[in-house]
Amino acid sequence: MSEQSNLPATHGAHDNHGGEVDYATRDERGRYILPLEEHTPRITDIDPRAAKRAERQVAWLFTLGGACLAGGVAAYVAFDSRELISVPTIGRVSASNFWLGTLIGLGSFFIGAAAIHWARRLMPGEEAVDHRHPLRGDEQSRASAIEQFKRGAAESGFLSRPLVRRTMLGAMALFPLPLVVLLGDLGPSPKEKLRHTMWGDKRMTRIVNQGSGELVRPEDMAVGGLINAIPEGLERIQEETGTQNERAKSSIILVRMNPSEIKAQQGEGWDYEGILAYSKICTHVGCPISLYQQRTHALLCPCHQSTFDLSDAGRVVFGPAARHMPQLRLGVDAEGYLVALGDFAEPVGPSFWERG
Amino acid sequence: MSNSTIPTTPQGKAADFLDERLSISKAIKSNISKVFPDHWSFMLGEVALYSFIILLLSGTYLTLFFKPSMVEVIYNGPYVPLKGVKMSEAFASTLHISFDVRGGLLMRQIHHWAALFFIGAMSIHMFRVFFTGAFRKPRELNWVIGTVLVLLGIVEGFMGYSLPDDLLSGTGLRITQGIIAAVPVVGTYVSFGLFGGEFPGQDVVSRFYTLHILLIPGLILALVGAHLMMVWYQKHTQWPGPGRTENNVVGYRLFPVYTAKAGGFFFVVLGLTTLISALVTINPVWMFGPYTPDQISAGSQPDWYMGFLDGAVRVMPNWEISAFGHTLSLNLIIPAIVLPGIMTTLLGLYPFVSVD
Amino acid sequence: MANISGSRRRRPYASALLLLTALTTTGAAYAVTTSAIANPRTSEVTAAQIQEGKRLFTEGCSSCHGLAGQGGSSGPSLIGVGAAAVDFQVGTGRMPMAQAQVQAMRKDPVYTQAEIDALAAYVSSLGAGPGVPDPSQYDFSNANVARGGEIYRLNCSQCHNYAGKGGALSDGKYAPTLMKATPKQIYEAMITGPQGMPVFSDAQIPAKDKQDIIAYIDYLQNAPDPGGAALGRFGPVTETVFLFTAAIGAVIAVTIWIGAKSR
Numbered sequence: 001m002s003e004q005s006n007l008p009a010t011h012g013a014h015d016n017h018g019g020e021v022d023y024a025t026r027d028e029r030g031r032y033i034l035p036l037e038e039h040t041p042r043i044t045d046i047d048p049r050a051a052k053r054a055e056r057q058v059a060w061l062f063t064l065g066g067a068c069l070a071g072g073v074a075a076y077v078a079f080d081s082r083e084l085i086s087v088p089t090i091g092r093v094s095a096s097n098f099w100l101g102t103l104i105g106l107g108s109f110f111i112g113a114a115a116i117h118w119a120r121r122l123m124p125g126e127e128a129v130d131h132r133h134p135l136r137g138d139e140q141s142r143a144s145a146i147e148q149f150k151r152g153a154a155e156s157g158f159l160s161r162p163l164v165r166r167t168m169l170g171a172m173a174l175f176p177l178p179l180v181v182l183l184g185d186l187g188p189s190p191k192e193k194l195r196h197t198m199w200g201d202k203r204m205t206r207i208v209n210q211g212s213g214e215l216v217r218p219e220d221m222a223v224g225g226l227i228n229a230i231p232e233g234l235e236r237i238q239e240e241t242g243t244q245n246e247r248a249k250s251s252i253i254l255v256r257m258n259p260s261e262i263k264a265q266q267g268e269g270w271d272y273e274g275i276l277a278y279s280k281i282c283t284h285v286g287c288p289i290s291l292y293q294q295r296t297h298a299l300l301c302p303c304h305q306s307t308f309d310l311s312d313a314g315r316v317v318f319g320p321a322a323r324h325m326p327q328l329r330l331g332v333d334a335e336g337y338l339v340a341l342g343d344f345a346e347p348v349g350p351s352f353w354e355r356g
Numbered sequence: 357m358s359n360s361t362i363p364t365t366p367q368g369k370a371a372d373f374l375d376e377r378l379s380i381s382k383a384i385k386s387n388i389s390k391v392f393p394d395h396w397s398f399m400l401g402e403v404a405l406y407s408f409i410i411l412l413l414s415g416t417y418l419t420l421f422f423k424p425s426m427v428e429v430i431y432n433g434p435y436v437p438l439k440g441v442k443m444s445e446a447f448a449s450t451l452h453i454s455f456d457v458r459g460g461l462l463m464r465q466i467h468h469w470a471a472l473f474f475i476g477a478m479s480i481h482m483f484r485v486f487f488t489g490a491f492r493k494p495r496e497l498n499w500v501i502g503t504v505l506v507l508l509g510i511v512e513g514f515m516g517y518s519l520p521d522d523l524l525s526g527t528g529l530r531i532t533q534g535i536i537a538a539v540p541v542v543g544t545y546v547s548f549g550l551f552g553g554e555f556p557g558q559d560v561v562s563r564f565y566t567l568h569i570l571l572i573p574g575l576i577l578a579l580v581g582a583h584l585m586m587v588w589y590q591k592h593t594q595w596p597g598p599g600r601t602e603n604n605v606v607g608y609r610l611f612p613v614y615t616a617k618a619g620g621f622f623f624v625v626l627g628l629t630t631l632i633s634a635l636v637t638i639n640p641v642w643m644f645g646p647y648t649p650d651q652i653s654a655g656s657q658p659d660w661y662m663g664f665l666d667g668a669v670r671v672m673p674n675w676e677i678s679a680f681g682h683t684l685s686l687n688l689i690i691p692a693i694v695l696p697g698i699m700t701t702l703l704g705l706y707p708f709v710s711v712d
Numbered sequence: 713m714a715n716i717s718g719s720r721r722r723r724p725y726a727s728a729l730l731l732l733t734a735l736t737t738t739g740a741a742y743a744v745t746t747s748a749i750a751n752p753r754t755s756e757v758t759a760a761q762i763q764e765g766k767r768l769f770t771e772g773c774s775s776c777h778g779l780a781g782q783g784g785s786s787g788p789s790l791i792g793v794g795a796a797a798v799d800f801q802v803g804t805g806r807m808p809m810a811q812a813q814v815q816a817m818r819k820d821p822v823y824t825q826a827e828i829d830a831l832a833a834y835v836s837s838l839g840a841g842p843g844v845p846d847p848s849q850y851d852f853s854n855a856n857v858a859r860g861g862e863i864y865r866l867n868c869s870q871c872h873n874y875a876g877k878g879g880a881l882s883d884g885k886y887a888p889t890l891m892k893a894t895p896k897q898i899y900e901a902m903i904t905g906p907q908g909m910p911v912f913s914d915a916q917i918p919a920k921d922k923q924d925i926i927a928y929i930d931y932l933q934n935a936p937d938p939g940g941a942a943l944g945r946f947g948p949v950t951e952t953v954f955l956f957t958a959a960i961g962a963v964i965a966v967t968i969w970i971g972a973k974s975r
Contacts, residue, residue, distance in 0.1 A: 353539070
């Protein structure tokens with residue numbers, strides 16, 4: 001192949017004298033079809049030295065890839081999983097993760113790059129053309145398919161024996177039923193579980209400061225203060241059943257504000273000297289909220305930004321939540337501990353169909 | 357019979373063995389020189405495919421160490437800031453993978469980065485197909501399969517995100533539970549079924565695990581197979597250009613050019629994913645800590661592909677209807693169920709409703 | 713409040729009364745809230761210090777907080793906020809505020825520590841409040857960092873983020889990052905509840921637990937990133953930004969290389 005013949009064709013699409021366009025060639029919509037550009041030879045096609053150079057580059061990339069992979073194996077042996085090293089601009093990182101990943105990653109990258117380079121430089125650079133065959137079957141096939149199907153359908157009697165057809169359809173319609181029914185024991189029936197929390201188990205429930213594990217006394221709380229709390233005995237339940245279900249319902253926050261700042265509550269006198277107890281579980285979708293801004297008494301949910309005003313009966317002031325945060329009635333027992341007097345008046349947490 | 361195909365070499369004998377039994381010569385003859393058009397944007401789907409293969413490989417590795425159990429244990433591993441802390445076995449084993457297994461952290465990060473890549477590449481690939489009109493006849497059915505694949509990818513990703521049972525993933529599960537419970541009529545029962553009772557229960561991680569490593573990847577694998585077979589059978593679309601018509605495909609042959617380019621590209625994608633996992637932290641679960649339903653971090657966000665849902669849930673007005681003893685949470689049903697339902701329906705049906 | 717056991721808390725009943733009176737008289741709903749339970753340390757405060765503090769206060773603070781610290785339209789009353797609040801607000805450069813903002817930002821402090829001490833002495837002379845904690849209170853050398861982490865996730869991470877990076881609140885307010893907070897400042901913030909932050913008095917979070925929290929924040933400030941660059945420790949948001957810029961960008965660069973015509 002001479003060099004001349006490999007040069008690109010003169011593009012004369014808009015040039016009547018170019019003579020490169022066969023104006024007879026049109027597609028089925030009548031648009032002209034430009035002929036395929038002639039293959040421009042690559043440097044590696046013409047210059048054997050360039051081809052040799054590309055060959056060496058590919059070989060080097062494969063070698064480098066192999067070497068990096070071997071290095072990765074060495075790094076696996078060399079570094080303990082907990083060893084840390086400092087890498088500029090990245091920080092203190094795990095030596096094992098850094099070296100293993102870098103070496104295996106580079107190794108894999110170089111192998112891939114070698115293959116691509118090989119394909120681009122040394123494998124055929126000339127475009128090939130394939131034909132698209134119509135997807136629609138030819139008339140004969142279609143006719144034959146229809147005919148054979150009709151024959152089979154008639155032979156089966158599906159159409160001529162309605163009794164068989166109907167009973168079969170009826171039986172098959174029932175087929176998925178056992179599959180669904182068998183899922184019944186995935187979980188217990190909800191019953192009234194979502195309506196009760198541990199706070200309702202006793203007439204008076206002492207309140208545990210979740211951080212310190214101590215029972216809360218009113219005088220522990222500063223004005224502007226916040227305590228994340230749970231009912232007394234919850235930790236014991238945890239020990240017995242190992243579940244977190246009760247935490248997801250019974251967690252509360254205690255806040256204290258100046259009694260004069262309380263605008264409204266869900267029940268008359270449910271606070272104790274300015275201490276208010278609200279559910280910690282958002283009424284929207286149940287995220288635990290204790291982002292309490294003591295200056296504005298706003299309680300903000302970090303998930304969807306619902307905001308509640310704890311000085312105003314836990315009212316929704318912003319966001320997608322539809323209902324106020326349920327409040328607990330507080331009091332003090334004979335020994336001076338802060339207690340909850342009964343359960344929440346409504347289910348805590350996200351809504352559900354039967355909630356009412 | 358031509359003498360030229362009588363095998364003499366061992367490779368030849370092996371090929372002959374297969375051909376005599378499986379007639380592989382016919383399959384090879386009609387496929388090995390198949391032409392694929394060359395354009396960078398045609399490789400985005402390949403990125404998704406390779407990410408999926410990386411996910412299968414790294415995921416299989418992780419199953420060797422991960423314990424899908426919500427039984428509470430006391431952590432006693434090498435990570436001091438969680439020593440003595442109560443957590444689920446799932447979370448403890450994730451810490452074990454991260455700190456005790458050499459390469460475990462790397463595999464976790466590869467798995468997570470590859471998951472983000474997978475859904476990211478699918479989405480960009482989908483944009484390419486959409487804006488080049490490649491979903492039109494005869495490829496409508498493959499567009500539908502692609503839509504289902506994106507949905508399955510999102511569900512698969514969300515389940516994987518939930519498995520480590522850290523504070524962030526548990527928050528995601530909590531929100532999911534709130535949304536499921538909002539579904540009219542069956543919501544509460546579905547929620548109790550999924551979680552084995554009240555939230556969070558002790559079942560959801562092991563159930564998601566089965567779905568995450570068996571059912572959904574199986575479905576994805578089957579649909580990916582169908583997707584590729586349809587591309588193969590219907591032949592790839594191409595950009596207009598000289599010599600390109602509706603009836604041909606211009607490009608390079610499967611063997612050798614695309615074997616090298618596509619094979620090499622797999623190693624490049626693997627290499628880049630590994631390199632990123634060596635250099636950039638993803639989901640440092642040890643910093644989030646174990647999940648408990650009464651704790652949360654500011655700025656809790658889902659992985660990117662769930663962002664549109666979470667955002668829709670945020671901006672929705674707080675509409676909720678309570679009547680006849682039932683609650684209809686429009687603030688959840690509309691953004692989290694109706695909206696994605698409409699979006700995916702429109703997306704899937706687009707080729708059938710759009711005008712050419 | 714009257715049943716507070718005064719002797720145990722080392723807190724005179726009178727000052728609680730004074731605090732309440734001061735609050736009602738000034739009607740300052742926005743008062744920087746004091747801890748009713750805090751234990752002001754009676755450190756050696758000299759009359760000269762109070763005098764110097766009063767001078768500095770008149771010059772630098774009184775335009776907002778009033779000549780007698782009673783508060784004004786642009787600044788809350790400082791009666792009863794205590795020395796810890798002054799040491800925190802001025803020591804972190806939040807006060808004096810350069811201009812009116814939704815929330816005071818951490819800056820380089822304007823005053824020297826001696827001046828801050830004088831200001832604190834003056835302000836605590838206006839009404840008793842939580843005192844500057846003693847180094848032994850925030851010494852975390854024997855603290856339990858894992859327990860601190862648990863208490864941190866319970867009480868702090870909802871606003872300050874899992875890694876102490878801070879987070880947004882409503883109305884343009886935010887919980888600041890803890891990356892520069894010193895143990896003393898962390899302690900002071902907990903007992904005084906600066907700006908919107910709730911008060912975590914020593915009765916709510918015992919000193920021992922506070923030390924555990926400080927130990928955990930100290931860990932967060934110096935924590936390594938075993939997995940590589942931390943992307944700011946903000947969770948999936950910055951991971952997404954990285955994914956769609958650097959990561960997918962690199963892959964697309966390779967696709968362009970593969971698809972480009974070879975010459």
